[in-house]
Amino acid sequence: MNTMTLDAPGYSEPASPQTLEKETVDTRTKVRETVGTPFCDNAKLKMRNVNVFYNETQAIHNVSLDIGRNEVVAMIGPSGCGKSTFLRCLNRMNDTIEGCRVEGDLTLDDEPIYGPKVDVVPLRARVGMVFQKPNPFPKTIYENVAYGPKIHGIGSRRAELDEIVENSLRRAGLWNEVKDRLDKPGTGLSGGQQQRLCIARAIAVSPEVILMDEPCSALDPIATARIEELIDELRKNYTIAIVTHSMQQAARVSQRTAYFHLGHLVEVNDTETVFTNPEHELTEAYITGRFG
Numbered sequence: 001m002n003t004m005t006l007d008a009p010g011y012s013e014p015a016s017p018q019t020l021e022k023e024t025v026d027t028r029t030k031v032r033e034t035v036g037t038p039f040c041d042n043a044k045l046k047m048r049n050v051n052v053f054y055n056e057t058q059a060i061h062n063v064s065l066d067i068g069r070n071e072v073v074a075m076i077g078p079s080g081c082g083k084s085t086f087l088r089c090l091n092r093m094n095d096t097i098e099g100c101r102v103e104g105d106l107t108l109d110d111e112p113i114y115g116p117k118v119d120v121v122p123l124r125a126r127v128g129m130v131f132q133k134p135n136p137f138p139k140t141i142y143e144n145v146a147y148g149p150k151i152h153g154i155g156s157r158r159a160e161l162d163e164i165v166e167n168s169l170r171r172a173g174l175w176n177e178v179k180d181r182l183d184k185p186g187t188g189l190s191g192g193q194q195q196r197l198c199i200a201r202a203i204a205v206s207p208e209v210i211l212m213d214e215p216c217s218a219l220d221p222i223a224t225a226r227i228e229e230l231i232d233e234l235r236k237n238y239t240i241a242i243v244t245h246s247m248q249q250a251a252r253v254s255q256r257t258a259y260f261h262l263g264h265l266v267e268v269n270d271t272e273t274v275f276t277n278p279e280h281e282l283t284e285a286y287i288t289g290r291f292g
């Protein structure tokens with residue numbers, strides 16, 4: 001078992017468990033270390049001793065985690081436990097939030113994500129993001145996908161752009177549904193199609209990592225199933241981190257699952273272990289519905 005102490009400088013006891021509606025476990029004495037396998041041999045992303053603050057309030061406490069190449073890591077936990085905050089550290093989306101401060105060592109291919117010389121525009125092309133609510137631009141389907149490559153100077157000729165658009169839509173499992181209406185607005189698609197369009201848009205700039213923040217929460221079960229199949233397909237080419245409220249979804253799409261609790265990373269293990277034989281009492285309490 002890999003363990004790492006949370007007793008390092010900066011560690012503070014979790015605040016009172018306001019979000020735990022069905023609290024049955026004394027969280028204040030139990031979250032001392034991350035149990036399981038937070039590290040891996042083929043890490044694409046390495047996060048070490050990450051602390052995140054919103055002004056004076058600490059939202060993430062000394063979290064360390066690797067995300068491997070061609071791996072899907074699911075981040076689960078009760079509302080407000082810091083899943084989205086941690087995810088946004090990985091492509092510096094927290095920079096856009098006033099008062100948000102990130103500390104720690106975060107690397108992509110062993111290069112610092114927060115280095116002084118890092119330009120966030122190419123970083124966010126390498127580490128793309130798909131949000132909770134599908135958010136296509138008010139442009140045509142074609143332009144939604146072509147926009148990123150154009151601003152990143154990829155595919156300057158029309159034929160090249162056509163190829164990128166087609167390939168991205170194919171990879172996102174949307175090509176057959178939209179190939180005859182590329183000049184129609186992206187906002188005219190169904191919610192599930194819009195989300196796949198947003199995935200195509202992220203893919204179009206050749207990312208290496210895709211971050212997904214509850215990508216199916218606005219979708220019906222059929223559209224959700226399409227996205228879940230797609231995640232499994234995308235794993236062949238990308239590293240994926242997904243925040244989800246659905247334990248079933250985490251179980252279906254991920255190889256490892258990370259359980260967050262009040263800003264602490266309690267347990268990381270292969271997904272089957274987390275859902276069938278969790279190591280930590282808090283993980284067990286969450287997956288058996290005792291709180292959350």
Ligand SMILES: Nc1ncnc2c1ncn2[C@@H]1O[C@H](COP(=O)(O)OP(=O)(O)OP(=O)(O)O)[C@@H](O)[C@H]1O
Nearest residue numbers: 054059077078079080081082083084085086097245
């Ligand atoms: N922009 C912000 N300003 C101040 N505090 C914030 C901000 N965003 C999040 N927080 C706080 O940080 C903590 C973690 O929030 P975060 O949204 O990361 O949790 P989460 O686990 O993703 O929650 P949910 O599952 O409800 O989306 C919460 O206490 C939240 O209130």
